[in-house]
Amino acid sequence: MVYATIAFGLFAAVTLAFGLGVVLARDVFHAALLLGGALTSVAVHYVMLQAEFIAAMQILVYVGGVLILVTFAVMLTRSNTETEVNSA
């Protein structure tokens, strides 16, 4: 029981920390990575809530799919921005 509480508290703190990191990060790429962390820690919560399948999906779809997409987008837009800034 106590462990459970500690675990909840710990992962809640992790989730929130990562979440805050996402919104506060200076760099978009860092933010994307932090988002991955946050989502993963949410997946841990799911496991604790006996929703292992959801947790799996969370990691698969989000961390495996969404995050990659975001990363792509970051790369596509930022590189061009830099070249534009440079060229300008």
Next chain:
Amino acid sequence: MIDVFSYVPAIVLLPFFSFLIALGVGKYLPKGGAFGGIAATAGSFLLSLWVLATVAGGEAANRTLYTWASAGGIGPTDVELSFGILVDPLSALMLVIVTLVSLLVHVFSLGYMNDEGETGLPRYYAGLGLFSASMLGFVVADNLLMAFMFFELVGLCSYLLIGFHFREPGPPSAAKKAFLVTRFGDYFFLIGVVAVIATFGTAQFAGTESFPALAEAALAGEGSVAWTPGGLELQTWLTVVGLLVLGGVVGKSAQFPLHTWLPDAMEGPTPVSALIHAATMVAAGVYLVARMYGFYALTPTTLAVIAFIGGFTALFAATMGVVKDELKQVLAYSTISQYGYMMLALGAGGYVAAVFHLTTHAFFKALLFLGAGAVIIAMHHNEDMWDMGGLKSKMPVTYYTFLAGSLALAGIFPFAGFWSKDEILYEALVHGLNDPLLLGGYLMGLLAVPVTAFYTFRMVFLTFHGEPRTETARDPESVRWNVKGPLTVLGVLAVVTGFINMVPVQKVLGLEGIDLLHLWLDNEWGGIEGLSSHHYGDIGPYSSGYLVGGEVGTVLVGAAVSLGLALTGLLVAWRLYNVPSPTEHTAKLGGIKDVLYNNYYLDELQVWLAYRTEDVAGGANTFDQGIIDGVVNGVSSVSLFGGSRVRRLQSGVVSQYATLLTLGLVALLLALGVTGGWFL
């Protein structure tokens, strides 16, 4: 047996048809439709004579002919508004006067208008026809509403005829003034009509269900009226009603202070002036009071007011006539003054005297105007008396008839005016001895006598006597039969009309039966119950008082005083103006001169009032455009301004949208949370 009274409407309608004909096809007719008018008025005249004869034969009529609006309720009362005829001695007499004068004016117009080459003749004759028709309709009206309606139509016709020369600036303005000022009086009259109908539920003049009869009964405590305004005593209310109706009379009969339109109305063609002054418009006011005298006799206050207004107007107008330079202007003020006498008579209880003066005045004033018209023809439409002189020998017919009219106007024995004016003064005197207000009226009337004689003969001398003062006066245009004919007829009448009512002679000599008019109006030969001079005398408030020598002595003294004064005035005029080359003596009047020349500044006052009204209207307009419409437009501006503020919310920056959206949601949350108590 032919019922002559069923032809009474024809008396009214004949001139009306001549109006339609002249208006519709007048320009295709010879003389611009004049003959139609002459035929129509002649027909009316003959019918009127026949009616007069029938009335003399002891018959009278009080009939409702046509329901104008079916009975509708006002408050508790049902009222039917109808047209009808009331033919009694008074209206029969008036019919004859009006049709005769109208006929003569039509004939005279041939000379004055046609021969002078005026344009727009069909319009002129149409106007004359409608004018006669309206007046005749007014005369035969059997109720106050019908009287009012024709009264108004008379006003319309005066507008049309005074403004006949509409291409010049003056006449339209004068016409407007005539209509407006009389309309102002009619406003009170209309209230009076409505008040009478509301009070009595009827506006009939005659019969037991007529409003004078009902009022009499109610005052005597034998009946009640349908309505009085809350808290007002019957006597007071009837006085108010009487005064309201009087408003119309004051306007139409050009009594102080609504007389100002009449001198301006001289802008109209002279025959029209004759018609207006002698028999139609101006006479209408006095006739109305006579018509409903049974009502006025019940309210002493009204009578006193009438008398005082009359006496004052008589003197007041006469003084202004003294300084006028134009022929028709003098006559205009004399008209005002003479109608003042009639009002004085009516106010003084001299019902017969008033009708008598109305009759004689109709003839001699028509005569004077037509005579003036003849002079104007001769003078090529120059009216300034200082440009005339010496016309006596050039146009004798005009001169002698004009002289007869002038003598009548001045009240010189034995011309018509003497008899009637004398009787008025007598009535005012005997009744006034017990009534100080009335005595004041009498004194003013008496004072006006020498003034009248003075300005009348000033006019005569300046026009006809002395040396011609201009080229035109030396060689005036001649006039034809159509001018001389009417003048002659009227000249004779001006001499003889007085003899129909020789009351002083009767009283002094004790000859019974020569006071024909008294007997006539007293239903001696028949008439309508309740519409007799005796009845009026009975219900009236006056008692007679006498000077030395009782009745006969008073008659003699009164007649002597007034005749003496008239002669004095005449003599003064003779002294001043019957010289080869008269000069203006107005300078001797000093400061009064300006006042008289400017008609006591009453015109100025009224113009000032009109301008102030326009100022108020202008203010109202500014208020309307600025404030009221401003509010309306302001609502629109504020809305649009609000809209332009609201749209600023839409900044185009999506982050701000997100912020606003969140704030909105939070606000909603707070609102609901507080009301729902979620946070407790």
Next chain:
Amino acid sequence: MIEALIGFTFVAALLVLLAPDEWAGRLAFAFSLLPFVGSMYLWSGFDGAGNALTGGDIAYATQIEWLEVGGRTVSWFVGVDGISLPLVVLTTFLVPLAIVSAWTPIDARQSQFYGLMLFMEANLLGVFTALDFFLWFVFWEAVLVPMYFLIGIWGGPRRKYAAIKFFVYTNAASLLMFIGFMSLTFALGDSASSFALPEITGAIADGGLGTWFGISPDRIAMVAFLAMFLGFAVKVPIVPFHTWLPDAHVEAPTPVSVLLAGVLLKMGTYALLRFNFTMLPDQASALAIPIGAIAVISVIYGAMLALAQKDLKRIVAYSSVSSMGYVILGLIVFTEYGVGGATFQMVAHGLISGLMFMAVGVIYNATHTRMVGDMSGMADRMPVAVGIFVAGAFGYMGLPLMAGFAGEFFIFVGSFSAPALPYAPIFTALAMFGIVIVAGYLLSAMQSTLFGPFELETDYDVGPAPFHDVAPLAVLLVAIIVLGVAPDIFFEMIRDAAVPVVEGVTIDG
């Protein structure tokens, strides 16, 4: 029968809309005669008695259920009684004349113009015959649409402003009125099962108003009365809601002004009579003094404004405000002569103001100005038209034996001693003073424009007006005189329908 009348007019409007411009005017005139004949037929066979709203016999009544909403039926319910028939006749009479008077001034997009005129006529007929609230309201609102176009497209220089102002202002009022009426019907609850006006009137008279959301019946009735009164006051218009009127009139082309003054203003007074004064007489009576005061203010203030104007059309427009004040006075006094006279005055004013606007229009056609200072002596150049103008002006001043006098006099007689209005004599006497002011401004305007030496700066000759301009004027004048001499041809049936209205009121004391 009424359906045929309205339906035909709609079809005619459509046909004219599709007709080529050259024919449109003539065609519209020909078509518009048929409704007139139809209304004459209605008149000839009129067998109604009493007031349509208070259980009287309704002539030519048709009732077909249309839809049901919120448990109440809406139906196509039309019919005429003594109050609506004269207005129907007025409408069908004025429209052909207005169409003829448009032949000269309207020179662009004719087929649209005449089509809209007929479309408006159809809706006006609907307004005066509808006896179901929703049906009535449809027509009532639908009148605005053609009017908006008519002013906006063919109007004067400031036509757009005037059109939008007219449109928005009167619509705002309609909405207010709608809400007022609806509160009333809902407060009736189950007492009324439809929007048929007779049923609603009857239910209110029988005390069917119930408490509605905690508001007492009296208060609901009063609020509804005020809302409807304000709504109609704009339409009438009553001071101080009148400011759209001069703008609309001045900018509208002549034929449109004719209909605007002749018929559209009557919609307001007609509705006031039908709704406020017939359905809620006691509320009206309770407000007698303020309403009487408003009437008097409308009369005097409107007349004063007219006095200050320099534009002939504006003069006539403001004088309409003044004339409508009389109508309000006639309605509030609740006497047969008052209410009947008010209705009669609607017809009379419709004819007279129509005549005046047409006459001003004829002069405008020739001079292209309406400003008093710009011309003088027009009588010299167009005697017939000016003659009729003068006659019409005198009609406006309430000259006896013309229709205007009859209407005004009935109202005055009815109101002077009316028990329903405290201080009635004073109100009446004050209102009567309007007849002096009206004479003042009309005579002044005529003096400076029609009379005096001819003066007008134009580069063409000003000649007599063409026949088809003058003919409608003459027809109107004849109608005015006929109604003035024999008011009973309408007044009798009006009175018959007005009596129940008068009897509906309870007067304290």
Next chain:
Amino acid sequence: MVNTLPQVAALLPVFLLAFTGLALLLVDTITPDARSNTSMAVVGALGSLAALAASVWLVVSGTGSADTGGAITLFAEAIKVDTMALFFTAIFASVTALVVVAAHDYFHDHESPAAFYSLVVFAATGMALLAAANSLAVLFVALEMVSLPSYVLVAYLKRNRGSVEAGMKYFLVGALSSAIFLFGISLVYAATGSLLLSDVAEGIGSLDGLAGVAGLGIVMIVGGVAFKTASVPFHFWAPEAYEGAPAPVSAFLSSASKAAGFVIAFRLFTEAFPVGASLAAGIDWVLAFGILAAVTMTLGNFAAAVQEEVKRMLAYSSIGHAGYVLIGVAALSQDGGANGAVMGAAMAHLLVYGFMNTGAFLFVAMAERWGVGRTFEDYAGLARRAPVASTAMAVFMFSLAGLPPFAGFFSKYFLFMGAIDNGFLWLAAFGAVNSVVSLYYYSRVVKALFIDDPASSSSLDAIDVRPTGLYAAVVFAAVATVLLLPGFGPVIETAEAAASALF
């Protein structure tokens, strides 16, 4: 007859739409590019018309109505087909048909119009499903089915900066709103323990200590609804999206999508959060909607009054109309006798609005097709060259303003009437004031078309084409707008019956 069909037949319109969407994809793959526009438009139109016919037939035959045994529930009660669902499906299908027909001309020279049709039809499918949703889960999924294609549709003109900007804003606000909506659902689930609407209603009736949670959730759900219906304060996307999007898409969004938002509201706030239970739990969402309605109509109308561009004016006016329709929810009361009437009137208004507003945007589409410009001034004198279309536009404008003899008159007035009947006089008064304002700007369009003179004689020369499809759609919408006035009886009666069945 209905009884002989399987229950699932009640979903026929949804299936038809979904099938049409698939068919469109198929057509796109097999037809050559040159003709794909026409063939896809034909298929799309036929499919949506078939769906329309199916839904009308189902309504007429009484499927799901109280008379024939009540609503049909399918798939473990996740789907519930009743008259209201079918009524709204009819709205969606008719708007879709109009938009598809009009799009044919609008995209006449677009390089790849094919995707457009399938996106529209898929969105319509989502709407139809939305109307029948009986579970919060289905509801959210269907909502996303509507939203996701819509984002793409708005940004459909990829090279047009306006379109892209609009798409971006729409998407961002939409994503945020979805998240809020979803969180609201999760809170409601937390408070009541169920996603089925009827069970949620039960849960609302027996909340203990969780009223705050449920209330918070409901407010967030209100937010989601407000987004979809473009109500304040979730309206910010609307002016830009409508202005920037291709005009047929604007028509689709402002009519069908808005109606979809309302079907959620009607469904949720009658079945999941009934008035009585919510009020008992201290959750006065009626007040929330009242505030939203008043603010929305005021803001929409006042902002519309000062616009220079017709399309943006229409966008704001459509916000204003959302405010009117919100009265349908905001004027509900615990035992108000007119709950059915007012909501039915709102539904009827949405139907009429579907025609008149779509028509108005399609007229704008026509103007864009002609290239005459976007502002009021640019529209000046259009009636001279295009009288039929301009007349139709005048009909739409007056009908939107609520003037007879057009259908908008009745629907709006019945709405006010219902509000008054339920005691919400103040809402009706708000509506009235706003109607007046709206009259001003609607009549500005009419004024521009008919009254104003063209800026120059050549400015109308651009009108050299007569796009048949657009014309047909506009005229059809106008005719429907007019005919719905005399034919309003069946509409309002159906709508009222459908709405009453929910209480």
Next chain:
Amino acid sequence: MTAVASSIPPEWYLLLAAAVFCIGLFGVLTRSDALYFLMSVELMMNAANINFVAFALYYGDLTGQVFALFVIALAAAEVAIGIGIILVLYRNFGVTDVTVPTEMRW
């Protein structure tokens, strides 16, 4: 693991979810880059999912979990579309900053 669920009061999950939601919302409101926006929204959706999963367990009702699954899928689709839009935005405006494109306003 059963013990975890029963030992943690559901309110705590509510609070956690709310906190995550607020963080997401904070991100939405403070960051102007579209990608931050997107990621913040993902956080918010996850917050909802936490609720669903937690209360699915609490109520012993699988629908919450199922719905969470749907949400994950939809969120993914949304991100895909979002990134597509961000890319065209970038192509047209050259930025991913959402405060820059303000051609349409007022």
